[in-house]
Structures are given as C-alpha cells and as structure tokens.
Amino acid sequence: xxxxxxxxxxxxxxxxxKYSVYGFNQNPFPVDPAVKPxxxxxxENGSIFLTDLRRDEIKEFTDNFxxxxxxxxxxxxxxxxxxxxIGKTAFLNYMKKEINSDLGDKISNGxxxxxxxxxxxTSEKKDRTxxxxxxxxxxxxxxxxxxxxxxxxLRAFSGKISEQILNQIxxxxxxxxxxxxxxxxxNVDVNHLNSEVSKKLQGIGxxxxxxxxxxxxxxxxxAKFLESIRLSTKDYYWQKxxxxxxxxxxxRLLKLADFTHCIILLDEVEKIVTYQNMSERRSFCDGLxxxxxxGTSVNAITGxxxxxxxxxxxxxxxxxxxWKAAGLDRFSELGGTTANSxxxxxxxxxxxxxxxxxxxxxxxxxxARETESDSISPFTKNALLTxxxxxxxxxxxxxxxxxIAIEKGIDKNWxxxxxxxxxxxWESKKGKEEVSSMTELPETKIHL
Amino acid sequence: xxxxxxxxxxxLYGVGHFTDLRLYFxxxxxxxxxxxxxxxxxxxxxxxxxxxxxxxxxxxxxxFQDLIRELLRFGYIxxxxxxxKITDEGQSYLSxxxxxxxxxxxxxxxxxxxxxxxxxxxxxxxxxLNPEGQGQIxxxxxxxxxxxKSRKWNDNKWDFELEEVCKRTYSRVNNxxxxxxxxxxxxxxxxxxxxxERKGCLLPPKSVDSSDINNVVYNPRARLxxxxxxxxxxxxxxxxxxxxxxxxxxxxxxxxSHRSFMIWCPRLESFGLLFYTDYKKEIPGRLLFxxxxxxxxxxxxxxxxxxxxxxxxxxxxxxxxxxxESIGELFVDTLLEVYDFFYNKEGIMYISLQDVRDEMCxxxxxxxxxxxxxxxxxxxxxLKRKIAYTISLETDMRxxxxxxxxxxxxxxxxxxxxxxAIKPYTL
Numbered sequence: 001x002x003x004x005x006x007x008x009x010x011x012x013x014x015x016x017x018k019y020s021v022y023g024f025n026q027n028p029f030p031v032d033p034a035v036k037p038x039x040x041x042x043x044e045n046g047s048i049f050l051t052d053l054r055r056d057e058i059k060e061f062t063d064n065f066x067x068x069x070x071x072x073x074x075x076x077x078x079x080x081x082x083x084x085x086i087g088k089t090a091f092l093n094y095m096k097k098e099i100n101s102d103l104g105d106k107i108s109n110g111x112x113x114x115x116x117x118x119x120x121x122t123s124e125k126k127d128r129t130x131x132x133x134x135x136x137x138x139x140x141x142x143x144x145x146x147x148x149x150x151x152x153x154l155r156a157f158s159g160k161i162s163e164q165i166l167n168q169i170x171x172x173x174x175x176x177x178x179x180x181x182x183x184x185x186x187n188v189d190v191n192h193l194n195s196e197v198s199k200k201l202q203g204i205g206x207x208x209x210x211x212x213x214x215x216x217x218x219x220x221x222x223a224k225f226l227e228s229i230r231l232s233t234k235d236y237y238w239q240k241x242x243x244x245x246x247x248x249x250x251x252r253l254l255k256l257a258d259f260t261h262c263i264i265l266l267d268e269v270e271k272i273v274t275y276q277n278m279s280e281r282r283s284f285c286d287g288l289x290x291x292x293x294x295g296t297s298v299n300a301i302t303g304x305x306x307x308x309x310x311x312x313x314x315x316x317x318x319x320x321x322x323w324k325a326a327g328l329d330r331f332s333e334l335g336g337t338t339a340n341s342x343x344x345x346x347x348x349x350x351x352x353x354x355x356x357x358x359x360x361x362x363x364x365x366x367x368a369r370e371t372e373s374d375s376i377s378p379f380t381k382n383a384l385l386t387x388x389x390x391x392x393x394x395x396x397x398x399x400x401x402x403x404i405a406i407e408k409g410i411d412k413n414w415x416x417x418x419x420x421x422x423x424x425x426w427e428s429k430k431g432k433e434e435v436s437s438m439t440e441l442p443e444t445k446i447h448l
Numbered sequence: 449x450x451x452x453x454x455x456x457x458x459x460l461y462g463v464g465h466f467t468d469l470r471l472y473f474x475x476x477x478x479x480x481x482x483x484x485x486x487x488x489x490x491x492x493x494x495x496x497x498x499x500x501x502x503x504x505x506x507x508x509x510x511x512f513q514d515l516i517r518e519l520l521r522f523g524y525i526x527x528x529x530x531x532x533k534i535t536d537e538g539q540s541y542l543s544x545x546x547x548x549x550x551x552x553x554x555x556x557x558x559x560x561x562x563x564x565x566x567x568x569x570x571x572x573x574x575x576x577l578n579p580e581g582q583g584q585i586x587x588x589x590x591x592x593x594x595x596x597k598s599r600k601w602n603d604n605k606w607d608f609e610l611e612e613v614c615k616r617t618y619s620r621v622n623n624x625x626x627x628x629x630x631x632x633x634x635x636x637x638x639x640x641x642x643x644x645e646r647k648g649c650l651l652p653p654k655s656v657d658s659s660d661i662n663n664v665v666y667n668p669r670a671r672l673x674x675x676x677x678x679x680x681x682x683x684x685x686x687x688x689x690x691x692x693x694x695x696x697x698x699x700x701x702x703x704x705s706h707r708s709f710m711i712w713c714p715r716l717e718s719f720g721l722l723f724y725t726d727y728k729k730e731i732p733g734r735l736l737f738x739x740x741x742x743x744x745x746x747x748x749x750x751x752x753x754x755x756x757x758x759x760x761x762x763x764x765x766x767x768x769x770x771x772x773e774s775i776g777e778l779f780v781d782t783l784l785e786v787y788d789f790f791y792n793k794e795g796i797m798y799i800s801l802q803d804v805r806d807e808m809c810x811x812x813x814x815x816x817x818x819x820x821x822x823x824x825x826x827x828x829x830x831l832k833r834k835i836a837y838t839i840s841l842e843t844d845m846r847x848x849x850x851x852x853x854x855x856x857x858x859x860x861x862x863x864x865x866x867x868x869a870i871k872p873y874t875l
Binding site (some may be wrong): 440443 | 582597608612623624625626728730731739740743766768770778782789807810811812813
C-alpha cells in the first residue's frame with residue numbers, strides 16, 4: 001500500500017485488551033493524575049469523584065459560600081508541602097457539576113438560581129491584570145453552557161411558548177428550546193418569540209437583530225445570539241472595556257435570565273500572583289475590591305458574582321500586604337481568626353482512614369469493569385495502604401502509582417499486587433530521583 | 449562504679465551568655481592593665497577589644513556579670529575592696545595562653561568541667577542517645593518552606609497547619625539522618641502542642657507595646673521554632689539517662705534549658721569536643737555530633753586524650769585530632785565526593801566552602817580547625833600539582849550567601865574564604 005494512504009489500523013479493542021487479565025477494559029487509573037475538565041475520559045475529566053473523601057470541604061463550601069452573601073472566598077490548599085495532586089481541581093469541577101446540574105436548586109435548598117464557572121488562569125505571564133483575568137472568565141463562560149442556558153431561559157420565560165411545549169424540553173437545550181427548527185416543528189412562532197427576546201435584550205443595552213425565519217430560510221438564532229455577545233479576545237479591547245463588559249453588561253444579561261448568582265471558581269491563583277510585581281498585586285487587589293465589593297459596576301452593586309480563589313500559604317503570604325492595603329480584609333479575611341467563615345480548608349487525606357483508600361480505589365476499578373463489585377483485586381488491602389503512605393496521602397500521587405502498578409503488573413505477570421510489589425515501585429523511583437531534601441545523607445567514613 | 453552513680457553537682461548553674469572563649473583572655477588582660485578593675489571597666493573596655501574579632505554576639509547587660517562570675521569560680525580573679533584583681537592562677541593562665549594555646553585551651557576546659565560538669569556529661573549524653581550514629585543528634589526547627597502568616601498574640605490554637613509542619617519536620621530529620629532524633633513522634637508533637645498553647649497564654653515581651661493585646665501579633669514560625677528547641681532540648685538533654693531512666697544528677701537544677709544548650713554548643717565546639725551546624729539544607733534544625741569519644745586508654749595518635757573528662761564508668765574522653773599523614777588521602781577523596789555532591793545538586797561551579805566544611809566535618813568526624821589546616825594542605829598540593837585537580841578558593845560571596853554572614857567562616861592562612869571550585873587536571 002502506498003504510504004500516502006496509510007492509517008492507524010482499527011484493532012479490535014476487546015482482543016488486544018491487555019488489561020483483561022485483571023478483568024478491566026482499560027487501565028482503571030489515569031495516566032496523568034491531573035484533571036482535564038474538557039477531556040472525554042472519565043478517569044481524567046473529574047467525573048470520578050468520591051464525595052465521602054471531601055465531605056468536610058463540601059460542607060464548608062455550601063455553608064460559607066452558598067448560604068451567605070459572601071462575595072470573595074478562598075480554597076486554601078494546606079498540602080503544598082507534600083506536592084501537587086491533592087484534588088483541588090477535581091473538587092472545584094465536582095462542585096461546578098453539582099451546581100450546574102440543577103442550577104443550584106439542591107445546594108441552596110431552592111433559594112437560589114446559580115451557575116458555576118471553572119476558570120483556570122493561562123500560563124501567559126501577561127494575563128495577570130484584572131481586565132485580562134476578566135477575559136479569562138468570559139472565555140470560560142463561553143466554553144461552558146452558560147449562554148446556552150441563558151438563551152434558553154430567556155425564551156422559556158418570554159411567555160410565548162405554551163406550558164405544554166415547555167414540558168417537552170429535554171436536558172439537551174441545543175436540540176430543543178434553543179433550536180429554531182424544533183420550535184417551528186412544535187408550532188411556535190419563532191419570529192415572534194425572537195422579537196420578544198430581542199426587546200428584553202434591548203432593555204439591558206444589548207442590540208441583537210435576529211433573522212426572520214421563513215418557509216425558505218432556516219435560521220439559527222442561538223448562533224446569532226452567541227455571535228452578538230462574543231467579543232474579540234484581543235488584549236486591547238479587553239484592557240479598554242473588558243471589565244465593564246463582564247461586570248456590568250454580562251451581569252445584566254444573567255440577571256435578565258433570572259439567575260441570582262454566578263459562582264466563579266478561580267483555580268491556581270498562584271499562577272497569577274507569583275508573576276505579578278508589587279504594583280500589579282496591589283492593582284489586582286484594588287480590582288477585586290472595585291469590581292466585586294464597592295465599585296460602580298452592576299456586579300459590585302448587586303453582588304452577583306461570587307468568586308472563590310484557590311490559593312496556598314505561599315501566595316497568601318504574597319498577597320497579604322496588598323489585600324490589607326486595598327481594605328479587602330474587612331470584607332473577606334485572607335487568613336486570620338475570622339477567615340474560617342470565608343475559607344474552605346483543603347487538607348491531605350486522613351492517614352488513619354483506611355476505608356477511604358479502599359473506597360477511592362474501588363470507584364476507579366469499577367469504572368474499568370463490566371460489572372461493579374466490591375473487590376479490590378489485583379491489589380491487596382495492605383498494598384493500597386502502603387501506596388497511600390508512599391504517596392504522602394495525596395490522591396494524585398496515589399493514582400499515578402496505581403497506574404504504574406497495573407502497567408508493571410501486566411509486564412511482570414504479577415497475579416496479585418501486594419506490599420512487596422508496591423515497595424519495589426517506590427524503591428526504583430527513588431533511585432532515579434535527584435538528590436533531594438528528603439534523601440538520606442551519606443554515611444560517615446570515620447568510626448571514632 | 450555503682451549503678452546508682454551520678455555525676456557531681458555543678459558548683460555554678462546557668463552558663464554565661466557568651467560563646468567566645470577569647471573573652472576570658474581579654475578580661476584577664478584588662479585585669480593586668482588596671483591592677484584592680486570594676487564591672488564598669490569591663491563594660492567600657494571589653495567591647496573595644498573584641499571589635500576586631502570576626503563575630504561576637506551583641507553584648508547583653510548580664511554578659512559582663514556572667515564573665516566575672518565565671519572568672520571568680522575558675523579562680524582567675526578575686527574580690528578586693530568591691531573591685532576585682534587577677535590571681536596567680538589567672539597570671540599563669542595568661543602566660544600559658546601566650547606561649548601554648550593548646551595547653552591554655554585544655555586548662556580552660558579543665559576549669560569549665562570542674563565548675564559546670566557539662567562538657568563530659570554532654571558528650572556522654574550524645575553518645576548514649578544515638579550510639580549507632582556516633583552521637584549524631586538533631587534539634588529540629590520548622591521546615592524551611594513553611595511560610596507562616598502572623599497571628600494575634602493570644603491566638604495559640606494548635607491547628608492542622610502547625611501539626612502538619614511538625615510531622616513534616618520530624619520525617620525530614622529522620623529520613624536524612626535516621627536515629628538522629630530518638631524521640632517518639634506522637635509524644636513529641638503532643639509536648640509541642642502543650643508548650644505552644646502555653647506560650648500563647650504568656651504576656652508579650654516588654655519590648656513590644658502591649659497596651660492593647662489585640663494589636664500584638666507574633667510570627668508562628670518563630671514561636672514554633674522556640675517551642676521545638678525548648679521541648680527537644682528538654683527531652684534529649686534531661687537529667688534522666690535515656691538508657692536506664694535513672695537520674696544522672698542528684699540536683700534538679702542541672703536540667704539543661706534551650707538557652708544553655710545554645711551557648712554550650714559553640715563553647716564545646718571551641719574545645720574541639722563536638723561540631724554543630726544550623727545550615728545543612730537537608731536538615732531542618734541544628735545538627736550536632738561529637739568529634740570526641742569515650743575510650744579506655746588508646747595508643748592511636750589520632751586521638752588526644754583528656755583525662756580530666758572522665759565518664760562515670762572511668763573511660764575518658766579522646767578528642768579526634770587525626771594527622772594529615774593518617775587521613776590525608778581520605779580527606780582529598782572525600783573533598784572531591786562532597787564537592788561533586790553539591791555541584792550536582794546546585795549546578796553551580798562555585799560552592800559554599802562553609803557547606804563543604806560542614807559536610808566534610810560530618811563525614812570525617814573532624815573539627816573545623818582540622819578541616820581548615822587540611823584544606824590548606826590540599827590547596828597547596830593542587831598548586832604544586834601533587835593532585836590531579838585544580839582548586840580555586842574565593843573570598844567573594846554568591847548573592848544567596850549574604851544571609852549567612854553570621855555563620856562561622858573558614859579561615860585559610862588567616863583569610864576568610866567563602867567559595868570553592870574544583871576541576872580535574874591532567875598531571
């Protein structure tokens with residue numbers, strides 16, 4: 001065959017599945033223990049989340065953040081001394097999914113209509129000023145289904161769609177209420193509906209002219225809506241008008257769709273803070289105060305956005321003087337005695353809680369099994385506890401070592417993976433590691 | 449020796465707040481100059497005389513009183529009409545110091561042992577605590593990467609963060625040097641907790657304006673650091689023997705405090721009995737190990753016996769003072785290994801000579817003076833092409849070393865050297 005036409009062979013996955021020796025259809029553990037929210041792989045996108053593991057944190061989040069008028073909160077990582085992989089991103093993504101699944105109905109006991117946005121700062125050093133952080137937030141909003149939900153709610157609350165049709169809407173808004181064709185098929189006057197929505201948007205300063213739908217012309221009003229609110233992502237535009245756009249116009253739009261709050265889960269704030277110089281840190285804090293607490297933007301006035309900053313003690317130290325100088329400590333204390341009311345403290349797993357290690361393992365093993373079971377095969381209980389010990393009770397490190405154990409177990413034909421096999425993984429790893437502060441010092445050469 | 453034998457009680461409790469043994473010499477010199485002198489004379493003259501010394505801790509009010517008290521107990525001065533004057537014994541010490549420094553140091557060690565009893569006991573205790581590690585001990589301090597945020601003075605809550613730092617510190621020490629901190633982790637942490645909470649109930653120091661206690665803040669790192677030293681010193685150097693749980697002193701006043709510990713380390717190092725460092729990157733805290741050992745009589749010339757430092761079982765202390773002939777080759781090999789270790793770790797050619805010195809002293813169990821004379825010989829060997837390496841010694845400082853100005857220096861030919869680089873050379 002000509003090389004030009006060569007493609008990857010479509011192997012029969014079942015036949016070539018090397019993991020079947022352990023009864024799995026794939027390696028149950030993620031190759032990279034970092035959450036990739038947009039990945040389709042359940043092992044990596046944060047879908048596998050053991051709520052028991054973070055019961056305290058979930059409670060703190062709900063109590064401090066949902067139930068109160070808190071505008072700025074913190075997720076404090078207390079495990080940075082042990083390395084990364086404690087599970088902050090997984091936690092934030094879990095909270096986001098929980099909130100968005102019913103627009104915050106359950107978590108707020110029906111008192112609020114919420115939407116949560118997960119934002120991870122880019123590694124670009126320039127993205128450390130408030131306008132560019134605002135752009136980051138807006139891009140995350142666009143990547144999520146927030147605007148689809150907004151558009152659908154605007155249509156649903158327009159009074160132009162009958163109750164009977166509204167009841168037929170499925171969770172897939174894109175193919176139901178947001179689709180012109182679907183509405184047309186259900187005998188809804190799309191042009192009339194669009195004009196009603198357009199009128200409402202005009203009321204908050206958003207001019208959107210939807211195209212008329214005719215027998216001969218199919219339209220896509222949602223695409224038009226999205227196109228109209230999407231801004232150029234160019235730095236210049238955002239530096240000039242970005243903050244006003246996000247914190248006033250977008251807030252008005254979300255409020256129009258009857259949301260009570262939007263929660264911004266800002267991960268890895270150290271990526272922003274570490275690269276900032278003194279004046280940028282000060283201006284970042286001033287920006288937070290201006291746009292979230294007491295500025296002239298619609299958000300500051302209504303307290304619509306609630307932002308949760310993920311920090312660790314090092315970035316806390318960097319931010320502290322500027323936080324105080326900006327007067328933010330009166331509204332949301334960064335550490336200190338009253339910080340408990342606005343901070344979720346994120347801790348490593350409890351070493352003594354062996355059952356939790358087993359649960360965490362089972363949830364991953366079951367994801368790769370045809371039928372769920374309580375078995376932890378091929379591992380033994382002691383092997384799992386040893387692995388968790390070696391991993392310093394950091395779930396990310398633990399999962400990575402489990403991944404390696406499975407791969408090595410298949411290579412070496414280990415029937416059972418016990419303490420000895422787990423220890424061998426860590427010993428070989430130690431050998432390769434550079435001399436670090438954790439290593440034993442060389443022996444003395446003189447014996448007195 | 450009976451099983452119930454105890455060390456003799458010291459005749460003086462509370463060691464003076466100074467660590468440089470040259471203060472005795474200078475004070476006696478003043479005594480000769482003035483015939484009779486007062487505390488005020490000492491206060492006026494002494495700082496002037498020691499100004500040129502490389503590093504002398506700031507004098508405190510009590511330093512001069514302590515110095516006079518110790519000189520009186522040593523019998524070097526006596527009281528005369530509310531003033532002090534030098535005795536014959538003091539005179540002979542001065543002349544010995546002028547002619548034979550080694551002998552003068554031994555004389556001072558003898559006096560120190562007689563009055564305080566600490567030198568012989570302290571080294572014995574170190575060996576008892578960690579016999580397999582040749583008496584190597586660590587008094588921990590919180591791990592360096594912990595950046596603590598200041599707290600209100602009364603906020604003495606023992607929280608997760610503090611507990612976590614203690615656990616990390618403990619495992620760091622025991623990973624780097626197994627057996628060097630022979631205290632049970634849980635009991636240590638529980639003692640730390642109690643002491644930390646107790647400290648929060650005390651009043652702030654007088655130097656702090658505490659009119660409104662709510663405005664007084666403290667650095668948890670500093671507080672935990674003191675607490676760790678307090679608790680660890682109290683446990684390691686208590687008056688009960690770690691082996692038998694029997695009292696080693698009949699008097700409870702012989703209990704060692706953290707303050708005394710901090711003074712005894714440099715003093716005993718000046719006598720060549722031990723080595724200590726606070727700057728080993730792998731170890732959070734102070735590492736100390738004896739450079740001397742209790743033995744029955746030995747014929748090996750690598751040891752200098754101190755027969756006046758006798759243990760309860762009759763063995764006496766031998767200070768490790770090897771000759772170049774005996775360990776010169778080993779010294780050069782070890783120097784290359786240690787240099788490579790730091791070079792691979794830091795990736796910089798010029799390595800801190802003080803770091804190299806600390807590690808060399810640890811591996812070879814030698815004191816800094818021996819290191820200085822041996823590094824000088826090695827340097828000369830490299831100049832004369834007697835070894836296949838070129839050694840460069842510099843007096844400059846890397847930016848990151850500026851913080852360590854107070855650290856004991858390495859003197860080669862009387863010059864403070866700070867950096868070393870070694871490169872292979874084809875003979």
